[in-house]
Amino acid sequence: MTQGSNTLHLEDLSHLKYLELKLLEDTNGGLVILSSGLSLSKLISSLLLLHSTSQGTLLILSPSSATLKSKINFHLKTLNPQFYQVPVEITADLPVNHRHSLYSSGSVCFITPRILIVDLLTNKLPASIISGLIILNAHSVSETSTEAFIVRIFRSLNRSAFVRVFSDRPQAMVSGFAKAERTMKCLHIRKLHLWPRFQVYVSQELEQDPPDVVDIRVPMSKYMMGIQKAIVEVMGACLKEMRKTNKVDVEDLTVENGLFKSFDEIVRRQLDPIWHTLGKQTKQLVSDLKTLRKLLDYLVRYDAVTYLKYLDTLRVSESFRTISEKKKMIDDEALGFIANSLGIFIFALVIAYHLVIADPKYEAN
Structure with a gap:
């Protein structure tokens, strides 16, 4: 699935399409913080559709929320029903030889952090054939988290792959001192993409179909x-x-x-x-x-x-x-x-x- 074959399916995602282009400009990846309600799952799905098997295998750290994973699969099917393929999930139930074949397949795979770090440390994962790593919970990443350890090991084995980290909880990124800066540092990321609701492309799209707000107030006794x-x-x-x-x-x-x-x-x-x-x-x-x-x-x-x-x-x-x-x-x-x-x-x-x-x-x- 190439980028050109999906252009028609993404015409209605103006601000997401623009964000995709910004992310693709940086081959090393970046940290993306979306405002709540801007459909993180749709953005991830459209990025996955741009992936080609010739680029290598794309790994997504399985989110803690099963809802987010199901939304990603739903949008993948909606955006491109002809070439829809459910990303394979790599868990501890799969034998080593099966996991190795999936790593070499060049497809998109969900993988649990525990399995990924074990396979990296035991050299069961050929890091050179991995095109990139996607993390969906930037707000919960810290210097001592498993995700930070994974990225540190992964970067030492493959410096050409990208690492893209996402979060749709901006309020969680301002807790503590320099939360965003510390997250970028521990994940070895240089670029920060902030997409609030008042961003030009976002606000223009939201204004095209404004919601009907009904304000109901219950008076106090x-x-x-x-x-x-x-x-x-x-x-x-x-x-x-x-x-x-x-x-x-x-x-x-x-x-x-x-x-x-x-x-x-x-x-x-x-x-x-x-x-x-x-x-x-x-x-x-x-x-x-x-x-x-x-x-x-x-x-x-x-x-x-x-x-x-x-x-x-x-x-x-x-x-x-x-x-x-x-x-x-x-x-x-x-x-x-x-x-x-x-x-x-x-x-x-x-x-x-x-x-x-x-x-x-x-x-x-």
Whole structure:
């Protein structure tokens, strides 16, 4: 199957077709990070259709998800039904001589990482006849992973073959320090291909057939609004206490900012350099603000019983301290804090449990 014979079948994949050309320009391969929903399986399938037996055997490390493998096979059949051939899967069940014949066949094969590394180390796999290696889980690759070890051994035996690594979980590629750079380094890859939804070719194709979005919002009950109001007031009290430390930028310490996830990062960025000098109360306030923001988030995500159970867990683990712990006298501000804390529990109890009065005519029975 040559590249020319598949051109007609890929006309509808404009942004994927352009990405294919970019990948084919680099004979050493690269790291491709797609935005979620851009059909990684379709991209892999179209690349497999461009493979020719004369190039050598193409190995794909079997993905942990069976769904991805089935999608690749489905798109292979859809894109080119006339020349469709299911990639052979090499597992431990196959004898050595059968595996060797598959390695020499020049076809596309799925292979488990364990079998591949064993055959590489025992010289049962002639690496010189392998045209390339495809890895589908770049987000889970690390310096100590099996995939990194495989690539290191494979590169030492065959420097002319390409290694292409893919991931459709961009959020997992930003965890930790320089995740993408470390992944490229351990896989000996030089090029990085980023394809977000706002990329020109992607956005143009998405705009051709925009989806119909139906926004359905369920209004909060009066008790949920009561919990929300109480949490916001408690957050305001915590922020007021933090302002008294004179160690943070008071302009960023607002209740409005406290409703967003970025607020934790803002506070940590300001306090990290002086974290070791902060008192116990200030550190606890930072933790409390994070917990209160979770309570706001879970209020609209959890059902009433689960939310109450989470509150009970907090009550047991943290004993729900109050600002007045270090005050000799309880002032009006501390009383308001206590009232709001109790209000959260009371409203949660009212939502979770309803009083049902039995009909008198059934009491006799």
